Amino acid sequence: MIYSNFKMKSPYFIISFGVILFLTAATHHANELSAVNGMISPVVAFLLDGLPALVLAYAGYRLTGIGLSSEDRWQIWVWCLCGATLLMTIMGFSILIRAFEGRVIGEALFPLLIATEAGGIAGVVGGYQTGRARTETRRAQSASDTLRERTRQLKGVLDAVEAAIWIRDTDSRFVLVNHTFRTLFDIEEETEVAGKLPEEVVLQEIAEGFRENDQQVLETEESIEIKETIETDHGRRTFLTRITPLFEDGDLYATCGIASDITGQKEYQRTIEQQNERLDQFASVVSHDLRNPLNVARGRLELAQEECDSGQLEKVDRALDRMDTLIEDVLLLARGGDNVTEVEPVKLQTIIKNCWANVDTGSATIVSHINRTVHADRSRLKRVFENLIRNAIEHNDDDVAVTIGELDDGFYVEDDGLGVSEDVRNNVFDAGYTATNKGTGFGLNIVKKGIMAHGWDIKLTEATDGGARFEITGVTFE
Known part of the structure; x- marks a missing residue:
């Protein structure tokens, strides 16, 4: 932790290095002013080696506000130090060679300062570019890892959905399919589907239907919902399919389809319809075939009651009333639906x-x-x-x-x-x-x-x- 914090302070080393070079140049040229007649030459020389020192210090200051890691900051300081040392060494050897050759060297410190500052600035620039490249690489790798993890999570979610889900681009090439889709069409998990056309994945007849649906969505840029019966590896199945356009920055780039298997619901609906038909037939039988004889019996009973007065006829009357009530109740049950x-x-x-x-x-x-x-x-x-x-x-x-x-x-x-x-x-x-x-x-x-x-x-x-x-x-x- 201490070492990492030390490295994070690297920009301040660069600031200090620049300040030291600036003070060295200022001291040197101040002494030069007292030793020579005139100010132009010392001032110009100070501008040439003093300003680069300030540039180096300012570069260090700017680095304190840039989001770089401690390793990248330390690397910039090392590059700065190495650049300054390298050019200073080269310039120093050049001066020594001139001295050995007997040439007159009027000023040695001035070119050494310029070389040191130029090397330091070059090192900072090179180190910053390298550090930035490393940071971008790490970010790209992190983004790639995040995307891979999110894709894995998304695939896990989609695979858990019982409906068949797919995404196809504007050329109808598959981008993604879930486990249910693979199961319906017997596609192995190891088989790569992304980038393939519908006819490369499913039967030609089904592929043509896929393309027609995609084309309709691409032309209208609106969602569609259809019921379709298709042949799968598990027999003929009926699906309720919804296909939705996908947009990015206002541009349609793909279609997403979700197909829910409603075969069981259709079969249940057919069963209910058949049961309702039988109930209607039953109600018709009860209403006509049973009530007609009952009405005849009631008419005969009324004639019998006019001819004689018997307690047995009263029992028959109550029985007929009970039968009439029973028929009415049965009709109500048969004709009353499950929902209002x-x-x-x-x-x-x-x-x-x-x-x-x-x-x-x-x-x-x-x-x-x-x-x-x-x-x-x-x-x-x-x-x-x-x-x-x-x-x-x-x-x-x-x-x-x-x-x-x-x-x-x-x-x-x-x-x-x-x-x-x-x-x-x-x-x-x-x-x-x-x-x-x-x-x-x-x-x-x-x-x-x-x-x-x-x-x-x-x-x-x-x-x-x-x-x-x-x-x-x-x-x-x-």
């Missing part, structure tokens, strides 16, 4: 009042403490309230009281009836589950599907009076 697509503002107070009027409530009572508006599918929300109200009436005494109130993020429907034991609360929403012979077992399943279709949640818990309490949460009020 169209919503409208619905006033809860109004729809609750209408639903209560639509249900055979007998001597039951209702109290509503909510007067808010929600965005919902009016028809499906109507089924929710009707089935919750009907559930409370069918599973309790005739004088059951139903209460509907507001929660922080939703509403609740509760009754003061018998309640639901905790061990079966998770089963009440299952299709076909019923605890009495009055219900069809589909009502609460319809409720749950209607709630979930809106993106809400429903939970069955115990009411304040011991009855059943259905809490619907996740609702956003106006």
